[in-house]
Amino acid sequence: MGQFLQFAINGLMSGAIYALIALGIVAIYKATRVVNFAHGYVIMIGAYLYYTFAVLLPAAPWFPDLLFTPAWLVEAKASAQMFSPEAAWLAWLEKLPRIVFGLICAIIGSALLARLIERFLMRPLLGQSNFAMIMITVGLISVLSGAKSMIWTGDAASVPHLAPNPALRFEVFGSKVFIFGANLVSMGLALLIFAAIVIWLRRSSSGVAMRAASEDQSTAYSMGISVPRVFANAWVLAAATGAIAGAILAARDGVSPALGLFGFSVLAIVLMGGLDSFVGVFISAMAVGILEALAQWQLGGDWVEITPYVAVLIVILIRPHGLLGQKEIERI
Amino acid sequence: MINGNLKATYAADEKIADNRYKVSFIWGLAALAALLPIFANDYIILVACQVGIMVIAVVGLNVLTGYTGLMSLGHAAFVAIGAYGVTLLHHAATALSISDGLQPFLTIPGAMALAAVIGLIVGLPSLRVKGVYLAVATLSANFIIIFLIELDAFAPWTGGKTGLTTVDPSIFGWVLDTQREVFVLIAVMAFATVLLVQNLFRTRVGRAFIAIRERDYSAEILGISLFHYKLTSFAISAACCGLAGALMAYFYARVLPEQFELLLSLQLVAALIVGGMGRTMGPVFGVLVIVLSPELLKVVLSAIAGDSIEAAQFRAPLQEIIFGLLIIGFIMFEPLGMTQISDRVFRALNRWPFARG
Numbered sequence: 001m002g003q004f005l006q007f008a009i010n011g012l013m014s015g016a017i018y019a020l021i022a023l024g025i026v027a028i029y030k031a032t033r034v035v036n037f038a039h040g041y042v043i044m045i046g047a048y049l050y051y052t053f054a055v056l057l058p059a060a061p062w063f064p065d066l067l068f069t070p071a072w073l074v075e076a077k078a079s080a081q082m083f084s085p086e087a088a089w090l091a092w093l094e095k096l097p098r099i100v101f102g103l104i105c106a107i108i109g110s111a112l113l114a115r116l117i118e119r120f121l122m123r124p125l126l127g128q129s130n131f132a133m134i135m136i137t138v139g140l141i142s143v144l145s146g147a148k149s150m151i152w153t154g155d156a157a158s159v160p161h162l163a164p165n166p167a168l169r170f171e172v173f174g175s176k177v178f179i180f181g182a183n184l185v186s187m188g189l190a191l192l193i194f195a196a197i198v199i200w201l202r203r204s205s206s207g208v209a210m211r212a213a214s215e216d217q218s219t220a221y222s223m224g225i226s227v228p229r230v231f232a233n234a235w236v237l238a239a240a241t242g243a244i245a246g247a248i249l250a251a252r253d254g255v256s257p258a259l260g261l262f263g264f265s266v267l268a269i270v271l272m273g274g275l276d277s278f279v280g281v282f283i284s285a286m287a288v289g290i291l292e293a294l295a296q297w298q299l300g301g302d303w304v305e306i307t308p309y310v311a312v313l314i315v316i317l318i319r320p321h322g323l324l325g326q327k328e329i330e331r332i
Numbered sequence: 333m334i335n336g337n338l339k340a341t342y343a344a345d346e347k348i349a350d351n352r353y354k355v356s357f358i359w360g361l362a363a364l365a366a367l368l369p370i371f372a373n374d375y376i377i378l379v380a381c382q383v384g385i386m387v388i389a390v391v392g393l394n395v396l397t398g399y400t401g402l403m404s405l406g407h408a409a410f411v412a413i414g415a416y417g418v419t420l421l422h423h424a425a426t427a428l429s430i431s432d433g434l435q436p437f438l439t440i441p442g443a444m445a446l447a448a449v450i451g452l453i454v455g456l457p458s459l460r461v462k463g464v465y466l467a468v469a470t471l472s473a474n475f476i477i478i479f480l481i482e483l484d485a486f487a488p489w490t491g492g493k494t495g496l497t498t499v500d501p502s503i504f505g506w507v508l509d510t511q512r513e514v515f516v517l518i519a520v521m522a523f524a525t526v527l528l529v530q531n532l533f534r535t536r537v538g539r540a541f542i543a544i545r546e547r548d549y550s551a552e553i554l555g556i557s558l559f560h561y562k563l564t565s566f567a568i569s570a571a572c573c574g575l576a577g578a579l580m581a582y583f584y585a586r587v588l589p590e591q592f593e594l595l596l597s598l599q600l601v602a603a604l605i606v607g608g609m610g611r612t613m614g615p616v617f618g619v620l621v622i623v624l625s626p627e628l629l630k631v632v633l634s635a636i637a638g639d640s641i642e643a644a645q646f647r648a649p650l651q652e653i654i655f656g657l658l659i660i661g662f663i664m665f666e667p668l669g670m671t672q673i674s675d676r677v678f679r680a681l682n683r684w685p686f687a688r689g
Contacts, residue, residue, distance in 0.1 A: 035464045124664060131403070132663050134464060135605060138405070138598065139659030146652030153645065264471065264594075271468050306479045309472035313457065316469055320460040330549065 002175020007293040009179060013187045015289020020190040020245045021266045022273070022281045023197060024238030029275050030214040031234035033130060034122065037137045039242065040263010041144035042117075046110040046243030047250035047259050048152050051159050053109075054095075054102025085166035088181065092164035099160050106243040114239030118232050126228075145260055152255075161251040162186060186248045193241060198278050206233060214276070265305075268312035274325020284323055287311070337682065348530060348612075353681050365519045369512050377515050381583050383623050384518035385576050388525045390603045390615035392572025395529060397601070398610035399538065400565040401545030402458050403467040406474030407600050409454070410447045410570040412481060412592035414577020415498075416490055417443035419587070422499045432502040439501075443578045444571040450477070451570025458562050462548070474597055481589045495588035498581040514583050521579060525572060530612045532568070541565050545610070602659045608669025617670035621658065626651045 021043060028036045036042075057063050076090055092099075117140065125133050163185030170177045201207035212220040213230040221227045249259055269288050273281035288308050295303040321327050339345045349355045368380055393407050421439040430438065457469040481490045490496060500509040501517075508514050532538040540561045543551040552558050581587055599622060607618020629651055637643035666672055 121660060121664075128667075130463070132667060134467075135601070135663050136660050138601065139656040139663070141598065142652045142656030143660070144656075146649040146654075146656065149649035149652070150646065261594075264475070267468055268472055271465055275464075302479075302483070306476050309475045313469060313472050313476075316457055316461055316465060320465065 002173065002177065003297065005172060005175065006177050007297045008290055009177060011290035011293030012286060013179075013183045013289070014292065015286035016187040016190040016194075017245055017248055018266055018269055018289055019194050019282050019285035020241055020248075021263070022270045022285050023194055023278070024242045024245075025267060025270045026275065026278060026281050027197070027201075027210075027234045027241075028238050029270075031210045032122065032133075032231050033214070034133045034137065035267070035275065036238070037134065037267065038140035038144060038263070039238065040266065041141055041148075041260040042110065042113065042239055043242040043246040043249070043263060044148060044257065044259040045113060045144060045246075046106050046239065047159075047246030047255050048148060049109040049243065050102045050106035050247040050250055051157060051255045052102075052152075053105035054098045055157070055159055058098050058101075085181075088166035089164045092161070095160045099162060102159075103162065103244070103247055106247055107240045110239040110243035110246075111236045114235040115232060118235040122231065122235070123228060126231075141260070145257065148257065148260075158254050159247070159250045162189070162247060182251065186252070190245070190248070193244065194278075194282065197237065197241070201278075206230075210234060265308040268308040270322075272308075272312045272315045272322055274322030276326055277322070277324040280322055280324025284311075284315075346534075351678070351682055353678050357678075362523065365523070368519075369515050374511065377511050379623065379627060381511060381515050381518050383619055384515070384522040385579050385583065386599070386603060386619040386623060387522045387615055388518075388579065389573045389576035390600050390607070390619055391525050391529050392569045392576065393600045393604055394609065394611075394615050395532070395541070395572065396565050396569035397604060398614065399533060399545060400541040400562065401462075401548075402562065402565065403463060404470040404569075405467045405594075405597050405601060406454065406470030406472070406477075407569070407573050408592040408594070408596035409474040409477040410451060410573035411577040411580065411596060412477060412587075412589070413447040413450050413570075414443045414574030415581040415587045415592070416481060416496060416577075417446040417574065418578035418581050419496055419498050420489060421446075422501075433504040433506075436501040436503055440575065440578050444574040447574025447577065448567040448571040451566045451573075452563050454570070455563050455566030458566065459559055471594070471597070474592075474594065478589050478593055481592075490589075493589060495586050497586050498584065501582050508582065511583065514579070518579050518583065521575060525575065526612065526616065529572070537561070537564060542610075599655075602655060606658055606662050606669055608671030611669070611671040613674065614669055614671050617674065621670065622655070625654055625658065629654060 021039070024042075025036055025039050028034060028039075076086075121136050121140070122133060125136065161182035163182045165180055165182035168179045168181055168184070170179070201210060209220070209225045210230050210233065212223065212225055213227050217227055220230075246259065249262065253259075265288075266285075269284050270281055272288070273279075273284035288311055291311060292304045292307045295307045315323065319325075337351055339350070344350070349358055365380075368377065372380070389407065389411055392410070393404065396402050396404055396407075418439050421442045422435055425435045425438060426432075454470060454473040458466050461469065480486060482493050484492060486492075500507055502508070503517075506513075508517060533542065540551070540556045543554065543556055544558065544561055544565075548558055577592075580591075603618035603622040604615060605618070606621050607616065608614035629647065633643050633647055633650075662669060
């Protein structure tokens with residue numbers, strides 16, 4: 001039971017990050033009816049931007065010193081015990097300016113990239129077949145992954161966590177549960193952003209515009225909604241949440257090109273939940289997170305990589321439009 | 333001088349190559365392929381073999397995506413099944429003491445049949461879903477099949493992550509142990525596949541595929557069984573990819589599971605888009621562009637930057653970017669692909685000097 005609980009908690013924590021990434025794919029789909037196959041690679045670029053602005057640039061000699069370390073921090077750090085929670089907190093506090101700078105720059109950079117993609121690749125194809133737009137995102141996979149290896153030639157590297165990372169131990173039902181603080185905070189952050197954006201889409205006027213455009217583009221246009229702006233907003237929203245998710249993932253697993261492939265498992269999760277349902281996608285993200293943790297526990301780490309794909313195949317065969325997705329009605 | 337398409341008989345109208353420019357183009361290609369093994373150097377043979385293998389696989393994908401209208405991002409898995417299948421069948425045939433010279437006649441159809449069966453299984457979701465859902469379903473199938481090949485439990489047969497050493501085929505005692513000899517086999521098979529698939533679309537089955545592409549529900553109302561024909565399409569398409577895989581196994585000394593991952597699936601789709609979907613020559617033109625552009629890049633880069641290490645470092649990413657830009661560019665500016673360009677050229681030639689374009 002204790003082990004099960006441990007793996008279930010791990011699963012929920014990665015499920016929350018899946019949900020945060022899936023949010024981007026669903027937002028783009030809802031607004032533009034395009035399924036973004038390259039979302040994983042947009043996230044990868046976001047992670048590399050975070051790495052650049054939080055690690056590479058502050059290390060450059062010409063860069064202004066972001067580490068205005070006050071004397072008391074140095075003192076406290078020297079006296080703190082190695083690997084104690086205090087040491088973890090102090091290490092985080094010391095890097096906080098870099099983390100904030102890196103995250104903000106990553107979000108801005110990703111949003112710019114998304115604007116460029118939307119403006120120069122998606123908008124010219126407005127009104128064309130969906131297939132063409134989807135294949136463009138498939139082409140984007142190669143372009144982004146090639147651009148990444150051209151700009152960042154280094155191998156996998158580690159980046160600072162967004163939150164302090166002390167190891168937390170609990171005693172639940174007489175068994176020990178072990179959690180990293182940063183993972184817990186990341187989960188909370190992911191859930192918070194997910195909830196905030198879903199509420200924003202329900203309540204705010206730009207959210208309503210996005211939903212209107214997804215219902216019927218030409219009617220929305222004639223009602224005075226600027227559909228191109230809605231599209232741009234959706235892409236920027238996806239890229240910004242993707243940059244945060246990328247930073248979280250990069251801190252957890254290290255920055256590497258493998259982040260791009262991660263996007264495909266999230267795509268599987270999105271289809272499993274239903275392309276246009278935030279609730280369904282949230283449920284399936286959590287379910288896949290837990291299933292992956294269980295697969296790791298019972299079958300071994302290798303099986304984790306295909307868990308989402310097996311799950312999506314089973315769900316699609318039973319419910320072709322995902323768990324809560326809206327059934328498309330076709331007329332002849 | 334007669335120009336335009338003058339046809340005096342129905343037989344002339346039903347010809348595949350219905351004007352003399354097309355006929356001479358086809359014979360020209362055939363002659364080129366026949367001369368290559370005699371005159372070309374090893375490098376050209378290597379590239380030509382890659383082109384041939386890819387053409388067969390893309391023709392297979394064309395049956396499914398181009399003619400039946402079902403999107404697949406997982407066809408590399410069928411190529412993998414063909415490559416591993418043919419090697420394992422050779423081992424099995426040797427164990428059954430079938431003479432070497434006859435083995436390819438059993439193993440190649442065997443590998444194609446195996447790929448077709450897997451294709452039927454992978455095609456099952458196509459009865460319930462289409463479009464993006466099917467693309468992701470086939471993508472998932474690709475990941476799962478490669479995972480199973482790499483799995484330790486099957487490693488005694490598949491070699492796991494380290495891959496599998498392939499066999500050199502022997503046709504009636506003629507051992508194809510050089511790339512030049514394998515090229516002959518590949519070229520013959522590629523021509524045969526293109527021709528057979530072209531003729532498939534002049535039959536009832538092929539027309540049913542096209543009807544499904546145009547509107548699947550309408551086709552069903554007209555009495556075309558979607559269950560039957562969608563799965564047939566998947567099986568034919570997978571069998572072609574299986575053949576490509578088998579030839580790949582003959583061509584390379586070793587097959588590795590990572591050769592058949594997402595990248596190959598994307599290359600197949602890219603070649604189809606660049607060439608033109610649902611056209612006979614689409615796969616051929618598309619593969620020529622997709623395979624030759626990296627080679628061209630190699631030449632251009634070495635002309636500009638020499639043999640410096642930096643240039644070599646930049647080549648792989650640049651190749652990837654160009655590959656993506658080819659897909660994007662063709663979709664944005666020439667959605668019907670290279671065949672549209674070649675059509676324009678042929679039309680202009682055919683009507684010259686009275687009309688151009």
